[in-house]
Amino acid sequence: MKFFIDTANLQDIEEAQALGVLDGVTTNPSLMAKEGITGKQNILNHYLAICNIVDGDVSAEVISTEYEGMVREGEELAALHPQIVVKLPMIGDGVKACKYFSSKGIRTNVTLVFSAGQALLAAKAGATYVSPFLGRLDDVSTDGMHLISEIREIYDNYNYQTQILSASVRHTMHIINCAKIGSDVMTGPLSAIKGLLKHPLTDIGLKQFVEDAKKMNL
Numbered sequence: 001m002k003f004f005i006d007t008a009n010l011q012d013i014e015e016a017q018a019l020g021v022l023d024g025v026t027t028n029p030s031l032m033a034k035e036g037i038t039g040k041q042n043i044l045n046h047y048l049a050i051c052n053i054v055d056g057d058v059s060a061e062v063i064s065t066e067y068e069g070m071v072r073e074g075e076e077l078a079a080l081h082p083q084i085v086v087k088l089p090m091i092g093d094g095v096k097a098c099k100y101f102s103s104k105g106i107r108t109n110v111t112l113v114f115s116a117g118q119a120l121l122a123a124k125a126g127a128t129y130v131s132p133f134l135g136r137l138d139d140v141s142t143d144g145m146h147l148i149s150e151i152r153e154i155y156d157n158y159n160y161q162t163q164i165l166s167a168s169v170r171h172t173m174h175i176i177n178c179a180k181i182g183s184d185v186m187t188g189p190l191s192a193i194k195g196l197l198k199h200p201l202t203d204i205g206l207k208q209f210v211e212d213a214k215k216m217n218l
Contacts (some may be wrong), residue, residue, distance in 0.1 A: 001025065001178065001179045001183060001184065001186060001187065002023035002056070002163075002184065002185040002186075003021050003022055003023050003157065003185075003186060003193060004022075004024040004025060004026050004056075004057075004059075004165070004185055004186065004187035004188075005024075005025055005026075005187065005188070005189070005190060005193065006023060006025075006026045006027075006031070006167065006169070007025070007027070007031055007032065007189065007190070007191060008027045008031040008032050008035045008037060008046065008050070009034075009035055009058055009138045010049060010050070010175035010218060012048060012107060012189075012190040013025055013053050013054065014053055015094075016190055016193060016217075017053055017054055018166065019194075021056075021193070022054060022056070022195070023056040023185070023197045024054060024057040024059075024185070024187075025050050025054055025056075025057075025058045025059070026058075026059040026087070026109070026165070026167065026187040027047075027050070027058070027059060027060060027061065028061045028087065029061060029063060029112070032046065032165070033064055039207065043157060043185065044080060044099075046205040047060050047080060047081065047084065048080065048081060050108065051080075051081040051083045051084070054083070056083065057083055057084075057085045057107070057129075058081070058083050058084055058085065058128070059085045059086075059087040059109045059111075060077045060080070060084050060085070060086065060087060061085075061088075061111065062064070062074055062077070062086065062087065062088060062097075065089065065093065066093055067096050067097055068092040068201035070088060070094065070097040071084055071091060071097055071100055071101075074086040074088070074097060074101055074108075075105065075106070078101075078107075085108060085109050085128060085129065086101055086106060086107065086108050086109070087108070087109045087110075087111050088101075088108055088109070088110050088111065088127075088132075089110075089111060089112050090110050090111065090113050090114075090118045090121075090122065090123040094110060095110070095121050095125045096125075098125040098126060098127050099109055099125040099126060099157075099192045101126075102125065102126025102127070102128075103126070106217075107128040107129075108126075108127050108128050108129070109127070109128060109129040109130075109165060110122035110125075110127045110129070110130050111131040111167065112131070112133065113130055113131055113132045114132065114133060114134065114136070114137060114147070115147070116147065116150040116151055116154060119147075119150075119154065119155075119162075120154055120166075121134060122154060122162060123154075123158075123160040123162040126154045126162075127160065128163065129162065129163045129164075129165040129184075130151070130162050130163070130165060130184065131160060131165045131166075131167040131187075132144070132151060132164070132166060132167065133150060133167050133168035134147075134148050134166055134167065134169060134170070134174055134178075135168035135169065135170040135174070136168050137168075137169075138170075144168075145177050145178075145199050146183060147185055148164060148166055148178060148181045149181050151164050151184070152181055152182045153179060163182060163184035163185055164182075164183045164184045165183075165184065165185040165186075165187060166178045166183040166186045166187070167187050168186065168188075169186050169187060169188030169189075170189075170192065171192050171195065172192055172195035172196050174186070174188065174192065174197075175188065175192060175193070175196060176196075195205065
C-alpha cells in the first residue's frame, strides 16, 4: 500500500520523506489556506516546492466546479510538473472532465467520494485515483471501511485500473484496516503515519537494551 501525506505543510512533507516511506502528497484548497498560501502564483509555486521534495505523485485540486473551468485549470496544473495529478470533485462536470483528461493522458484523482456508485463512475471515466473519505463517513455514523471493501470488490470484478486512495484517514487503525482490505493508497496526516511506529513493548525492549549495553563499557 502506498503512503501519501495529506497536507500542504512543507516541514511535515520533508519529515515524512526523510522517514523513507512516503509515496506521494495530496493537497486541497483548505490545506493551502491553512498554511497561509494565497494567490494563484503562490499556490503554483507551492505545488512546485512539494514536487521538489517528494518523488511520487502530488494531487493538485482544481477550484472550478464547471467543466470548462476544470479543464482549463487542470491543463495548467498538469503542465506545471510531471508529478502533478489533477484532483477533480465527484460531480457531473468532474466526471466529464475526468474522461477528457484520461483521453489526453493526464492523470486524475476524483475526490469527495462517499458511495460505491460514485467510485464506479470515476473508474468508468478513467480516473487514476478515486478518493473515498473514511473519516467524514465515520463522523456521520457510517462505516467508511465498508465503502472501501465495496469499491475493492467492484474494481476487482471488472479489473478497473483506478487506484483506491483512502482519504480522510485520521489514525493508525484506519491505515491498518485499509491495508487489510486492500486499499491501493492511503493519505493522512504525519501523526497517523508516525503512529505506526509506536508500541510500548518496543520502548521497554529498547530501554533494556540500552541499559544492558552500558554495562558492557563499549
